Amino acid sequence: MAPVKNTSVKEERKEWARAQRQERIIGMAAQLLAKCDIEEITLEDVAKSSGYTIQNLYQYFKNKDDLFAAVLLKKLKVMYADAESAVERTTLGIDRIITLGDKYVDFCLRNKRYFDLQMHFERKFCAYHKLTAKKTRGDFIVQCQGVIDQVSDLAIDAIKSGIEDRSIKTHLKPLHLMLLLWAQMLGVIQVITMRQRYFKEIYELTSEKFRRDFKDSIQAYLSSGQGK
Amino acid sequence: MAPVKNTSVKEERKEWARAQRQERIIGMAAQLLAKCDIEEITLEDVAKSSGYTIQNLYQYFKNKDDLFAAVLLKKLKVMYADAESAVERTTLGIDRIITLGDKYVDFCLRNKRYFDLQMHFERKFCAYHKLTAKKTRGDFIVQCQGVIDQVSDLAIDAIKSGIEDRSIKTHLKPLHLMLLLWAQMLGVIQVITMRQRYFKEIYELTSEKFRRDFKDSIQAYLSSGQGK
Numbered sequence: 212m213a214p215v216k217n218t219s220v221k222e223e224r225k226e227w228a229r230a231q232r233q234e235r236i237i238g239m240a241a242q243l244l245a246k247c248d249i250e251e252i253t254l255e256d257v258a259k260s261s262g263y264t265i266q267n268l269y270q271y272f273k274n275k276d277d278l279f280a281a282v283l284l285k286k287l288k289v290m291y292a293d294a295e296s297a298v299e300r301t302t303l304g305i306d307r308i309i310t311l312g313d314k315y316v317d318f319c320l321r322n323k324r325y326f327d328l329q330m331h332f333e334r335k336f337c338a339y340h341k342l343t344a345k346k347t348r349g350d351f352i353v354q355c356q357g358v359i360d361q362v363s364d365l366a367i368d369a370i371k372s373g374i375e376d377r378s379i380k381t382h383l384k385p386l387h388l389m390l391l392l393w394a395q396m397l398g399v400i401q402v403i404t405m406r407q408r409y410f411k412e413i414y415e416l417t418s419e420k421f422r423r424d425f426k427d428s429i430q431a432y433l434s435s436g437q438g439k
Numbered sequence: 440m441a442p443v444k445n446t447s448v449k450e451e452r453k454e455w456a457r458a459q460r461q462e463r464i465i466g467m468a469a470q471l472l473a474k475c476d477i478e479e480i481t482l483e484d485v486a487k488s489s490g491y492t493i494q495n496l497y498q499y500f501k502n503k504d505d506l507f508a509a510v511l512l513k514k515l516k517v518m519y520a521d522a523e524s525a526v527e528r529t530t531l532g533i534d535r536i537i538t539l540g541d542k543y544v545d546f547c548l549r550n551k552r553y554f555d556l557q558m559h560f561e562r563k564f565c566a567y568h569k570l571t572a573k574k575t576r577g578d579f580i581v582q583c584q585g586v587i588d589q590v591s592d593l594a595i596d597a598i599k600s601g602i603e604d605r606s607i608k609t610h611l612k613p614l615h616l617m618l619l620l621w622a623q624m625l626g627v628i629q630v631i632t633m634r635q636r637y638f639k640e641i642y643e644l645t646s647e648k649f650r651r652d653f654k655d656s657i658q659a660y661l662s663s664g665q666g667k
Binding site: 333334383386387388390391393394395396397398399401402405406414416420421424425428431432435 | 561562611614615616618619621622623624625626627629630633634642644648649652653656659660663
């Protein structure tokens with residue numbers, strides 16, 4: 212039997228302990244985020260609640276945005292896995308893109324603060340489709356961007372397959388159509404989160420009905436082949 | 440000749456001077472807003488730059504939001520007048536609603552900080568269609584809401600006339616269709632403001648092309664009569 216390399220086991224144990232601590236901090240930040248908006252949370256709050264100092268935190272995250280990107284990343288990965296498996300159960304391209312949209316809207320409405328986080332990073336770092344990661348950004352922001360690109364690719368593939376099986380009629384490039392659909396979806400999500408409370412009183416509307424109206428409008432647009 | 444009522448002239452002069460001062464403060468706040476976001480501006484900044492104390496400011500505005508609502512109100516009124524006259528030059532209902540959308544997108548893109556202001560009030564006060572003004576809000580916020588309701592009414596009228604002249608085919612109530620179109624438009628405006636810088640590099644797209652794609656998609660949806 213070869214002699215056990217004590218140093219490498221030690222290294223491995225250190226790496227494991229480091230990862231455990233990082234996880235603990237991410238979990239604490241997620242708990243704080245369940246209670247208040249990111250703007251209201253300081254690194255000090257996270258340090259205090261997890262029993263570390265701010266200096267400790269900086270050993271694991273580049274800055275506050277990097278830490279909260281790690282929080283978002285976990286949720287994004289779950290959303291991606293969910294969307295991917297839902298898409299596998301569809302056959303027509305148009306059903307695939309509609310299902311994807313549904314999953315995304317579900318995710319954003321059920322996780323309002325995570326949607327806000329996403330928008331926060333969008334505004335601040337502009338996570339673009341396949342834009343080479345800038346070194347100045349934290350690692351977790353780059354990773355979030357990666358997952359968002361994966362989701363975008365699912366949407367682009369769905370559109371391509373819809374064009375092929377003729378369930379989607381469009382003159383737009385799949386990438387451009389994806390961006391347009393995502394934009395419209397963002398607006399719908401925001402109007403629901405901003406005005407939902409008064410939907411019934413003012414509009415005699417429910418958010419379910421509003422989502423259905425939106426879905427119908429997209430379905431009509433994609434299958435009509437109009438919009439020269 | 441009746442004797443001049445000195446007291447009433449005095450009152451009128453006081454009222455005039457008060458309005459002048461209020462205008463001065465609104466103008467100063469607008470100038471600051473041209474340079475930075477509302478979150479970065481304090482009432483103290485506005486007081487300093489207009490030569491008043493914060494106490495003075497409170498004689499004219501309930502709070503910071505009320506002051507910036509006064510700033511927004513001026514722009515909104517101009518936008519409304521512009522939209523109204525543009526609509527008068529159209530005949531078909533579908534052209535009216537498309538023209539209105541165009542004017543609104545123009546306004547928001549050309550006045551990015553005013554768009555942000557609008558969203559700020561939306562999130563905070565939820566200005567709803569015809570929701571009775573709450574007394575706790577500042578006067579100017581209520582007035583902004585009034586102008587936004589006027590714009591919404593223009594859109595609803597355009598949809599109604601489109602249904603009548605058969606250029607718009609829909610099974611939705613005009614109020615609901617208006618809300619849906621507005622939501623989609625908000626998303627498109629946001630994606631343009633957030634990602635425009637990289638449109639060319641990443642998407643081989645211009646914001647003009649993106650707006651056109653959006654317009655085409657709405658036109659296709661409204662005239663297709665699909666979306667059961």
